[in-house]
Structure formats: C-alpha cells, structure tokens
Amino acid sequence: MKRRGLSSTQSDKLFEQIYDYLLERIRRGEWKEHEKLPSVRALALEFNVHRLTVFKAYQLLKQNQKVYVKDKSGYYVQPGLGLSLETRNDPIISAYVQESHLSEIHQVQATYQFSKALLDPNLLPNLYFSEYVKKVFDLYPKVLGTYSTTQGDQELREALCQYFHKHFHFYLTADELLVSAGSQEAIDLVARALINPRDVVFLERPTYSPAIDVFRRQGAQIVPIEIDEHGYDLDQVEQFMQLHKPRLFYLNPTYQNPTGYTVPAEQRKRLVELAAQYHCLLVEDDPYRDMYFGEKPPLPLFSYDTSGAVIYIRSFSKYIAPGLSIAIIACRPSIMKVLIKAKSLSDSGTPLLNQKIFLHYFFSERMQQHLEKLRIALSIRRDLMEEEFSVTDWEWVSPQGGFTLWMKLPQTVPMDALLSKSMEHSITFVPGLICDPLRESKSWIRVCFSYLNEQQLREGARKLISVCNMLQQ
Amino acid sequence: MKRRGLSSTQSDKLFEQIYDYLLERIRRGEWKEHEKLPSVRALALEFNVHRLTVFKAYQLLKQNQKVYVKDKSGYYVQPGLGLSLETRNDPIISAYVQESHLSEIHQVQATYQFSKALLDPNLLPNLYFSEYVKKVFDLYPKVLGTYSTTQGDQELREALCQYFHKHFHFYLTADELLVSAGSQEAIDLVARALINPRDVVFLERPTYSPAIDVFRRQGAQIVPIEIDEHGYDLDQVEQFMQLHKPRLFYLNPTYQNPTGYTVPAEQRKRLVELAAQYHCLLVEDDPYRDMYFGEKPPLPLFSYDTSGAVIYIRSFSKYIAPGLSIAIIACRPSIMKVLIKAKSLSDSGTPLLNQKIFLHYFFSERMQQHLEKLRIALSIRRDLMEEEFSVTDWEWVSPQGGFTLWMKLPQTVPMDALLSKSMEHSITFVPGLICDPLRESKSWIRVCFSYLNEQQLREGARKLISVCNMLQQ
Numbered sequence: 001m002k003r004r005g006l007s008s009t010q011s012d013k014l015f016e017q018i019y020d021y022l023l024e025r026i027r028r029g030e031w032k033e034h035e036k037l038p039s040v041r042a043l044a045l046e047f048n049v050h051r052l053t054v055f056k057a058y059q060l061l062k063q064n065q066k067v068y069v070k071d072k073s074g075y076y077v078q079p080g081l082g083l084s085l086e087t088r089n090d091p092i093i094s095a096y097v098q099e100s101h102l103s104e105i106h107q108v109q110a111t112y113q114f115s116k117a118l119l120d121p122n123l124l125p126n127l128y129f130s131e132y133v134k135k136v137f138d139l140y141p142k143v144l145g146t147y148s149t150t151q152g153d154q155e156l157r158e159a160l161c162q163y164f165h166k167h168f169h170f171y172l173t174a175d176e177l178l179v180s181a182g183s184q185e186a187i188d189l190v191a192r193a194l195i196n197p198r199d200v201v202f203l204e205r206p207t208y209s210p211a212i213d214v215f216r217r218q219g220a221q222i223v224p225i226e227i228d229e230h231g232y233d234l235d236q237v238e239q240f241m242q243l244h245k246p247r248l249f250y251l252n253p254t255y256q257n258p259t260g261y262t263v264p265a266e267q268r269k270r271l272v273e274l275a276a277q278y279h280c281l282l283v284e285d286d287p288y289r290d291m292y293f294g295e296k297p298p299l300p301l302f303s304y305d306t307s308g309a310v311i312y313i314r315s316f317s318k319y320i321a322p323g324l325s326i327a328i329i330a331c332r333p334s335i336m337k338v339l340i341k342a343k344s345l346s347d348s349g350t351p352l353l354n355q356k357i358f359l360h361y362f363f364s365e366r367m368q369q370h371l372e373k374l375r376i377a378l379s380i381r382r383d384l385m386e387e388e389f390s391v392t393d394w395e396w397v398s399p400q401g402g403f404t405l406w407m408k409l410p411q412t413v414p415m416d417a418l419l420s421k422s423m424e425h426s427i428t429f430v431p432g433l434i435c436d437p438l439r440e441s442k443s444w445i446r447v448c449f450s451y452l453n454e455q456q457l458r459e460g461a462r463k464l465i466s467v468c469n470m471l472q473q
Numbered sequence: 474m475k476r477r478g479l480s481s482t483q484s485d486k487l488f489e490q491i492y493d494y495l496l497e498r499i500r501r502g503e504w505k506e507h508e509k510l511p512s513v514r515a516l517a518l519e520f521n522v523h524r525l526t527v528f529k530a531y532q533l534l535k536q537n538q539k540v541y542v543k544d545k546s547g548y549y550v551q552p553g554l555g556l557s558l559e560t561r562n563d564p565i566i567s568a569y570v571q572e573s574h575l576s577e578i579h580q581v582q583a584t585y586q587f588s589k590a591l592l593d594p595n596l597l598p599n600l601y602f603s604e605y606v607k608k609v610f611d612l613y614p615k616v617l618g619t620y621s622t623t624q625g626d627q628e629l630r631e632a633l634c635q636y637f638h639k640h641f642h643f644y645l646t647a648d649e650l651l652v653s654a655g656s657q658e659a660i661d662l663v664a665r666a667l668i669n670p671r672d673v674v675f676l677e678r679p680t681y682s683p684a685i686d687v688f689r690r691q692g693a694q695i696v697p698i699e700i701d702e703h704g705y706d707l708d709q710v711e712q713f714m715q716l717h718k719p720r721l722f723y724l725n726p727t728y729q730n731p732t733g734y735t736v737p738a739e740q741r742k743r744l745v746e747l748a749a750q751y752h753c754l755l756v757e758d759d760p761y762r763d764m765y766f767g768e769k770p771p772l773p774l775f776s777y778d779t780s781g782a783v784i785y786i787r788s789f790s791k792y793i794a795p796g797l798s799i800a801i802i803a804c805r806p807s808i809m810k811v812l813i814k815a816k817s818l819s820d821s822g823t824p825l826l827n828q829k830i831f832l833h834y835f836f837s838e839r840m841q842q843h844l845e846k847l848r849i850a851l852s853i854r855r856d857l858m859e860e861e862f863s864v865t866d867w868e869w870v871s872p873q874g875g876f877t878l879w880m881k882l883p884q885t886v887p888m889d890a891l892l893s894k895s896m897e898h899s900i901t902f903v904p905g906l907i908c909d910p911l912r913e914s915k916s917w918i919r920v921c922f923s924y925l926n927e928q929q930l931r932e933g934a935r936k937l938i939s940v941c942n943m944l945q946q
Contacts, residue, residue: 118620119618121615121618121619122615122618123618124615124617124618126614126615126617126618127614129610129617129618130610130611130614133606133607133610133617134606134607134610137602137603137606137607138490138603139490139493139494140494140497141599141600141603142594142595142597142599143796144597144599144602144606144794144795144796144797144830145592145594145595145596145597145599145794145795145796146594146795146796147591147790147795147796147798148796154497154500155493155497155500181654181820181824182820182821184818184819184820184821185819185820188818188819188820210817210818213818214818217818317620317821321617321618322617322618322619322620323616323617323618323619323620323621323824323825323826324617324824324826325820325821325822325824344683345657345661345683345686345687345690346657346658346661346819347654347655347657347658347661347798348655348657348790348798349798351654351796351797351798351824351827352796353796353797353826353827353830354824354826354827357617357826
C-alpha cells in the first residue's frame with residue numbers, strides 16, 4: 001500500500017489532507033485501538049468541507065486498513081496499526097521504531113559513532129580556549145553573579161551586528177538579535193512563538209529531524225518540500241504557498257543537514273521574493289556556514305531580504321564551542337517582540353558567562369585562523385570517507401561543506417536489520433527515515449564524518465560496509 | 474569612534490580591558506547620566522593595577538565622549554549614551570498595565586531596584602570564584618568542546634544525589650535527577666511535559682508570577698490555593714482535590730516568593746498524603762532553602778514522599794551563581810522519562826561548562842562557609858528594611874528566610890499611581906497583582922531586600938514611603 005502524502009501531485013486534494021490529519025492523530029494515539037472516530041458529519045463541519053470529501057478520506061483509510069466499519073455505526077481504529085507493536089526487544093531500536101527521534105539514537109554508546117553531527121573535540125583549540133576563559137574572568141570579575149537580560153548581552157549583540165554587517169551585508173541593530181542557548185532552543189522558540197495548532201509549516205524533505213519533532217509537537221500541519229543537490233522546485237514551492245498558505249518554511253539551505261546540499265544563490269533570491277509575496281516566514285537555520293571545503297557558500301537568505309520575511313538562526317555551537325551552547329536569532333522587531341516573550345517564559349536568559357566567553361573567543365584572531373584549519377581537517381575526512389565508500393554501489397552527492405554524507409543504499413538492504421546489526425558491531429548511523437517528514441525514505445542513511453578521527457572513520461566505514469554485505473547475501 | 478575590542482592585537486593591554494569594563498557598565502545603566510564614576514584610585518585598587526593604567530582608560534573614554542570631567546573633581550557619565558534612552562515615554566509601564574508580566578517590570582532601569590529577587594553581586598565571592606573556574610579548566614581541558622547529555626552531567630548528578638541524601642534524606646539515584654538551565658526552564662519543562670490544555674493546575678495565591686504565565690500559556694485551568702503565614706487550609710485543599718481533580722499543584726513552600734511564608738512540617742506530611750490519594754503531582758520549587766535567618770527550614774516535601782507524587786525543583790542560581798543558571802529536578806523514573814523528552818526538544822542539554830563549574834564550586838568548603846556569611850548579610854538587610862518601614866501603617870509578616878518582604882498597603886493608596894510615581898523616582902517594586910492568579914490583590918507589594926546595599930536600601934525605602942505619602946495626601 002502506498003501512503004498518500006501531500007508531497008504528491010494530487011496534494012491539493014482535500015480528502016487526502018483529511019486522510020493525513022486522521023492518520024497522524026491515530027498514530028499519535030489520540031484515538032485508541034477499537035475507539036470510535038468522529039463522524040463524517042462532525043468532521044465536515046470542523047473542516048468546513050463537503051461530507052463526501054470526509055467520506056472519501058474514510059474510504060481510503062478503510063481500504064488501507066487503518067480503520068474498520070462496525071454495524072454501519074461509524075469508523076473505528078484498526079488494532080495493531082501502530083507504531084507501538086513493531087517494538088519488541090532492544091529498547092533503543094524499539095524506541096527508534098516507535099518514535100523515530102534522533103535523541104534516542106544518540107543515546108547509544110558506540111565505538112564508531114557516525115550518528116552524531118558533532119565536531120571531534122580534538123579539533124578544537126582547547127588549550128588556547130582555557131587560557132582565554134581565564135582572561136574573561138579577569139575582565140568581568142562579577143560575571144557569575146549576574147543574570148543576562150532575556151534578549152542577551154548587549155556587548156555581544158553589538159559585536160555580532162558588526163560581524164554580520166561586514167561579512168554578510170546584514171543591515172540590523174543589536175535590538176534585532178537575540179542570544180539563545182543553541183539552535184535547538186532557537187527552533188523551539190520560533191515554533192512556540194509563531195505556530196498555533198494546524199498552522200501549515202513547510203519542511204525540507206529530508207530535513208533536520210528534531211525540527212520535525214518540534215513543529216509536530218506544536219501541532220503544525222507539515223508539508224514537505226523536496227530538496228536535491230540543485231535546491232528546490234520553486235514553481236512547486238510557489239504552488240504550495242498559494243495552496244497551503246504556510247505560516248513558515250523552516251530550511252537549512254547551506255550544507256544542509258542531512259544531505260549536505262546547498263541551495264544556489266539565484267534560488268535564494270527568488271525564494272525570498274515568494275515568501276514576501278505569500279506572507280510565509282522563512283526560518284533559515286545556518287549552523288555550518290564556515291565549514292566550506294572549496295568556495296565560500298552563497299550569502300544567507302537574510303542578506304536578500306528586504307521585507308522582514310526571514311528569521312535567521314545561526315548556531316555557533318557546532319564548530320566554535322559545543323560546551324557553550326550559543327546561537328543567535330536575527331529578525332525584525334515585530335517578530336523579536338514575540339520571541340523575547342517566549343524566551344522569558346522558557347528561561348531567564350542565556351547564561352551571561354557563556355555569552356562573554358563566546359564574545360571574546362569567537363572574535364579573537366586565533367579562532368578565526370583556526371576555522372581555516374578546521375575546514376582542511378573536515379575536507380580530508382570527507383575525502384577519506386568517500387574513498388572508503390567508493391567500493392560500494394551506494395549513491396551520494398559529494399558535500400561541499402558541513403559534517404554529513406547522505407547515502408542511498410540498494411533497496412535490497414533491510415534497513416531495520418542494518419541498524420540493529422550495526423549497533424551490535426558498535427556502529428551507529430542515522431536512518432534516513434528519521435529525517436523524512438513523511439517517514440518513507442527507507443533506503444537512505446546519514447553518516448557523519450566530523451566526530452571520529454581518520455583511523456576510526458576508515459575502520460568504521462569498512463565495518464559498516466561489511467555488515468551491509470552480510471545482510472544482502 | 475572605533476570601538477576598542479579585545480580581539481585586536483593589543484588585547485592584552487590592561488587599560489583597554491578597564492575601558493571595556495567601564496563602558497559596559499555605563500551601557501547597562503549601572504551609573505546614570507551625569508553620575509560620578511569611581512575614582513582612579515578606587516579602580517586601581519579594585520583591579521590591582523597602576524593608577525596610570527586606569528587614568529589611560531578614563532582618557533580614552535573621555536576622548537570617545539563616553540565620560541566628561543567636571544571641575545577636576547572626577548569623571549562623570551556623558552548623557553545620551555545608554556540604553557536608558559529607549560525608555561522615554563514609558564513603553565514599559567504601558568506594557569505592565571497591559572499584560573502584567575514580571576519580566577517587563579524587570580526591564581526598567583532603576584537606582585532603587587526593589588523588584589528583582591536577585592542577590593547583590595557584591596555578596597558573592599567573585600574573586601574566589603574566578604580562581605576556581607580556572608582550576609576547572611585545568612581539570613577538564615576539553616569541556617568547551619563537549620556537549621552535555623540531555624539529562625545532565627553524570628558526575629554532577631551523582632554528587633547531588635549524595636548531597637540530597639545526606640542533608641534531606643532523599644533516596645534516589647543519579648537517574649532520578651535532571652540538570653536544567655535554571656528554575657524557569659525547570660517549571661517550563663514540567664508544564665510542557667505534563668500539562669495538556671484544560672488540565673487543572675493548583676497555584677498558591679499569591680505565587681511566583683512567571684509560573685502563572687507558564688501554566689496559562691500551556692492552557693491550564695488555574696485554581697488558586699490561599700497561602701498565609703501558617704500554610705494552607707488543608708481541608709479546603711482536600712475538597713478542591715476531590716472537586717477539581719488537579720494534574721498538579723505548583724508550590725513554593727519554603728520562604729515563599731513573594732510572601733516569605735513557610736509551610737510547617739506537619740502540613741507538608743499531610744499534603745504529600747493527600748497528593749498520593751488524589752493523584753495530584755506536587756511540584757515543589759525550593760530556591761531559597763539555604764537562606765534561612767534563624768532555624769533551618771522544615772525538610773522538603775520530597776523527603777516525605779514515598780509514592781512518587783513530588784517533583785522537586787531546586788535552583789542553585791539565586792545565591793550560588795546567577796551567571797551559571799543551574800537548577801536540578803528530582804523525580805521518579807516515569808516522570809523523568811517525559812521530562813527528558815521535553816528537554817531534548819527545547820535544547821541540547823544544559824551547557825557542560827556551567828555544570829562542571831557548579832559542581833566544583835558548590836561543593837567546595839569555601840562556598841559552604843560563604844553561605845553562612847550570606848545568611849547574616851541578608852538577615853541584616855531584612856532587619857534594616859523592617860526598621861525603615863516600621864514608621865508606616867503597612868502590614869507584613871517578618872520573613873524567616875528568602876529575599877522578599879510582602880507588604881499590605883492601606884487601601885487608599887492608588888497602586889497604579891504608586892508604581893508610576895515610584896519609577897519616576899527611580900524606584901521599582903513588584904505590584905502584588907502580578908503574583909495573584911486571580912489578578913485581584915491590589916493592595917500588596919513585593920519589595921526585595923537582597924539586591925541593594927544597606928545604604929541604598931535605606932534611601933530607597935524612605936523615598937518609597939515618601940512617594941506613597943504624597944499620593945495619600
């Protein structure tokens with residue numbers, strides 16, 4: 001049976017949206033096995049559609065064995081559908097199958113840790129960093145006795161204004177920047193401040209998987225936008241904007257996680273225009289910008305934006321200092337106002353200590369020089385991984401930056417078995433399914449080359465290939 | 474004017490560090506326009522540098538028009554510099570009237586800051602702290618390159634287990650503790666993990682006002698429980714539990730914010746029994762425990778709990794290190810599971826650096842000795858404030874711990890006018906209305922005695938009384 005998604009060309013069909021709505025909620029467990037579902041009449045009223053449309057949705061659910069009919073009295077949830085049944089033994093695997101959250105894969109301890117998109121701590125200038133922090137304490141002797149404001153340290157926001165202006169032609173003031181505790185908090189704040197249940201959110205397909213979790217939890221209706229190495233199909237994006245009236249499009253256009261793809265400059269410009277035209281906010285997540293292997297990447301979408309449609313999230317955790325958890329949100333005042341309010345409810349401001357350390361560390365000459373070394377180290381690791389995987393018939397597009405390889409395996413590879421067998425060999429990776437808002441991409445995996453050293457990468461890659469070969473025999 | 478940054482090659486020049494230090498504080502409004510700055514001699518002593526170094530910093534500030542010299546008597550803050558300018562036609566006051574959020578009152582810059590329940594940074598052992606942090610970096614050279622787990626650093630959680638066991642008879646394991654970024658995040662996580670729209674939540678009346686905002690935002694139906702200096706009316710609490718079937722009761726039973734009241738031990742025991750009987754979780758917020766002025770307070774509710782009904786939130790920000798933002802949640806595994814999940818969506822774990830600093834700092838002998846000094850300093854400030862207010866006909870119960878006085882003013886005092894007139898005199902306090910879930914308590918105010926020094930407290934109290942008298946004439 002093929003699951004009907006909104007990404008298909010028939011996506012405008014109302015009955016399929018209702019199909020998705022119902023199936024999604026059945027999966028979430030809002031109705032239990034054998035529980036009666038809302039009547040056709042009630043749903044038709046709720047969605048303001050013709051009863052026949054709801055009827056068609058129920059027929060398709062019935063046909064796909066998601067619901068059953070009892071004595072003509074209505075539709076009931078089919079037992080044994082759910083996600084809960086597929087889970088048997090290994091608690092982690094079962095957690096994955098059940099809920100498919102990245103954080104659960106990450107809990108697995110493994111020698112060959114291909115799942116975490118983190119930088120090898122040995123690639124950071126740790127000694128220099130420690131020396132530096134000591135200076136910060138001399139400079140701000142009372143930093144630990146002081147709360148930050150909710151929006152973040154003024155000195156840091158001013159320094160970042162200048163930085164964004166100089167490098168990316170952002171025109172903004174310190175009031176248009178908010179300091180968050182890493183990009184996860186930033187995405188969460190955006191979702192909480194701007195999304196109400198059933199608002200439409202566009203997500204790239206595939207996308208950064210915690211974003212799926214955050215927007216779903218907020219009750220968003222998710223519409224996937226396909227991304228490939230050339231970017232998006234912008235005609236389709238426009239159609240979808242007309243059709244779905246999305247509140248926002250969360251995207252990661254530069255060395256995208258998981259694919260490594262980069263949206264070209266001309267598409268960025270047009271996307272910003274479309275967003276302004278259709279009143280769709282673009283939430284641009286940009287954590288890998290400095291990690292390019294050849295040419296510098298195109299400017300951020302925010303650089304092209306004159307209408308205030310772009311919210312720019314720049315994490316500095318990934319390659320500056322994961323232990324500090326610092327990210328910045330840039331946006332226009334009307335949105336900043338609601339973000340600050342959301343932030344004031346979720347914490348009392350990002351710790352001042354972390355902001356001051358980041359300020360002095362990031363803008364030091366030594367750090368900026370270090371970024372060049374990092375780029376070289378990462379591109380060597382990418383090359384090495386591509387060399388190892390060149391013996392397989394797996395397919396991928398060579399990433400020009402970032403931390404990840406996104407690879408398509410032959411359809412004959414049983415993915416669940418690959419994950420569990422790999423874990424037995426102390427190897428972890430991210431199954432592509434987790435990164436797919438539709439949860440359909442069974443043949444893809446994300447492999448990170450940023451965390452392990454070169455020898456571990458080679459050994460891990462060989463072991464992963466051999467596990468895969470075993471399963472195909 | 475070129476801003477002098479530490480990123481420049483002259484970064485080691487001491488006078489520039491002092492320049493930055495002074496400018497930062499002028500911007501923050503720590504000294505007002507036309508206010509006299511510390512003398513060269515005083516700063517030279519404070520920073521342990523030559524007077525000429527401080528002199529050079531002041532010369533540069535003068536040259537950059539940040540300060541001016543008057544009659545050779547010293548340096549004064551140049552007007553028109555600061556953040557204070559943005560608050561001219563009082564957007565804050567209007568925001569308060571509109572929405573009554575604590576965070577908005579807190580944005581007001583004032584000389585007599587009675588609104589923030591924060592510790593005077595000068596009461597913290599800052600120098601010792603800086604020295605200590607340097608040691609932490611020697612101990613964990615890669616701490617800034619490493620993410621924490623979502624649940625928090627294992628070493629810290631184990632140390633806290635022992636601490637809680639020894640001092641409060643908690644029986645738990647490290648798996649039953651989660652490290653959050655301050656108590657605000659802790660309350661938010663609890664609300665997000667456990668509250669669905671229309672769930673009933675009990676709040677004390679009055680209560681910690683951000684808790685009202687958080688639970689309301691989560692869609693909770695709020696039922697107030699009156700608290701006075703003897704605790705609750707537990708018969709009524711039982712009736713209300715029967716009647717309303719609350720999901721949880723958020724409470725702050727020890728030196729409560731805002732009232733300073735403490736719920737007696739015998740009530741704690743019965744409340745825990747009621748909670749178990751009626752399946753109501755008790756969310757015990759306990760940020761002031763160590764700040765007692767006479768006897769130690771009764772044990773936490775968590776100490777009496779055998780059924781898993783209590784979730785214990787212990788912030789260490791208030792009097793250990795506001796700049797670190799560390800709080801702990803203790804609860805049983807079934808609840809921990811959902812909290813960890815909520816935390817994984819809202820950030821990637823509390824920064825490891827902050828956890829490691831806290832671990833070593835909090836458990837040092839010096840810190841534990843320092844707590845004794847803090848208690849004495851705070852009780853002196855409370856005495857002093859009570860002495861000042863003894864000339865009025867205001868009513869209050871003398872708090873035996875904590876940071877706040879909760880005072881009832883005569884009904885003839887117009888509260889809105891009192892707040893705005895006070896702000897004109899650079900005095901802030903928290904109107905009781907903000908702390909009342911019913912938004913009815915018009916005659917009460919919360920005045921904090923923890924943030925200002927003794928002289929400022931006296932001056933501020935006298936000014937506040939005189940503003941109030943003016944309004945009553």
